[in-house]
Amino acid sequence: MTCKDQPVADCPENAIRRDVSADVVWHDASATWPLLGGRRIGLMGDVHGDRNHIFRAANMFGRRGIRVIIQLGDFGMIWPRRNWPIDLNALDVFLGDQDQTLLFVDGNHEDHPLLETFPVSSTGIRWVGERIGHLPRGYRAVFSNGIRLAALGGANSIDRYRRLEGRDWWAQEQITLADLRVLGEEPVDVLLSHDVPLGVPSLDRHLASIRDFVPRQGIRYAERGRRMFHEGFVQVRPRLSLAGHYHWHVDETIEFETESESFATRVVVLDAQGASRGNCAILNLDDLSVEVIDVEGRPYLLDHLGVHR
Ligand SMILES: [Fe+2]
Ligand SMILES: [Fe+2]
Numbered sequence: 001m002t003c004k005d006q007p008v009a010d011c012p013e014n015a016i017r018r019d020v021s022a023d024v025v026w027h028d029a030s031a032t033w034p035l036l037g038g039r040r041i042g043l044m045g046d047v048h049g050d051r052n053h054i055f056r057a058a059n060m061f062g063r064r065g066i067r068v069i070i071q072l073g074d075f076g077m078i079w080p081r082r083n084w085p086i087d088l089n090a091l092d093v094f095l096g097d098q099d100q101t102l103l104f105v106d107g108n109h110e111d112h113p114l115l116e117t118f119p120v121s122s123t124g125i126r127w128v129g130e131r132i133g134h135l136p137r138g139y140r141a142v143f144s145n146g147i148r149l150a151a152l153g154g155a156n157s158i159d160r161y162r163r164l165e166g167r168d169w170w171a172q173e174q175i176t177l178a179d180l181r182v183l184g185e186e187p188v189d190v191l192l193s194h195d196v197p198l199g200v201p202s203l204d205r206h207l208a209s210i211r212d213f214v215p216r217q218g219i220r221y222a223e224r225g226r227r228m229f230h231e232g233f234v235q236v237r238p239r240l241s242l243a244g245h246y247h248w249h250v251d252e253t254i255e256f257e258t259e260s261e262s263f264a265t266r267v268v269v270l271d272a273q274g275a276s277r278g279n280c281a282i283l284n285l286d287d288l289s290v291e292v293i294d295v296e297g298r299p300y301l302l303d304h305l306g307v308h309r
Pocket of ligand 2: 046073074107108109155194244245246
């Protein structure tokens with residue numbers, strides 16, 4: 001197999017051709033590849049297959065010299081009854097023109113069976129294009145500066161009971177005990193996910209405010225999924241938790257307690273796609289700082305009460 005047949009990031013020749021002296025290096029199951037563009041990663045919250053938004057965000061990251069983007073679920077570009085291969089290919093070409101790679105964790109709104117038709121590569125990444133890869137649940141990587149990263153996608157749809165299985169809902173959205181076993185219990189610095197741990201006050205206040213408008217069984221189902229995610233979250237005790245799903249921006253540092261220990265985590269939840277929303281962010285791998293921005297790259301801030309402004 002030549003480099004031509006491999007995803008760009010898996011190809012050693014590509015790595016050699018780049019000036020990687022300032023880059024942090026990403027190690028995963030069997031590969032080491034430079035984190036193209038240095039020490040900063042672009043982050044994107046839910047995008048729900050909104051191609052134009054993804055292009056705008058990738059372009060904005062490109063102007064800032066960012067070449068690796070991680071999307072935090074509800075990617076939605078692989079979706080039935082739409083011409084998804086053409087859309088996906090157009091995004092792949094666009095990313096190639098900008099020398100960028102986009103990796104995503106799965107959300108609830110993905111056609112999981114269709115996604116799973118793409119094989120997982122030897123690096124642990126499921127490439128769905130030359131420049132687009134899915135990070136399966138339990139994926140782990142370590143950067144050359146020692147930062148450890150894991151992914152745990154999936155979440156339960158609060159509106160499951162309005163959806164039809166196989167048309168716009170799939171049982172595989174649910175995090176399973178098998179997923180938690182794959183994730184393991186080794187601590188990480190950064191957890192990439194779609195769902196959010198339990199006990200995040202500003203998110204819980206928001207969810208309480210909309211509770212009366214959602215059918216009870218949907219709430220119970222969604223909460224069951226969040227509890228499952230929380231089990232995985234506690235297993236790996238991240239310093240930084242990056243998520244989406246709730247279409248509501250949150251940025252809080254929380255002290256979590258387990259039976260045996262306590263640990264502090266900064267929980268950053270990105271908003272869904274759209275103008276002037278906290279949908280994007282830049283993660284700096286030197287100090288794990290996160291700058292939340294909108295799709296145009298403008299700062300998106302919360303006030304001291306956690307209220308959007
Ligand atoms: Fe979503
Ligand atoms: Fe979601």
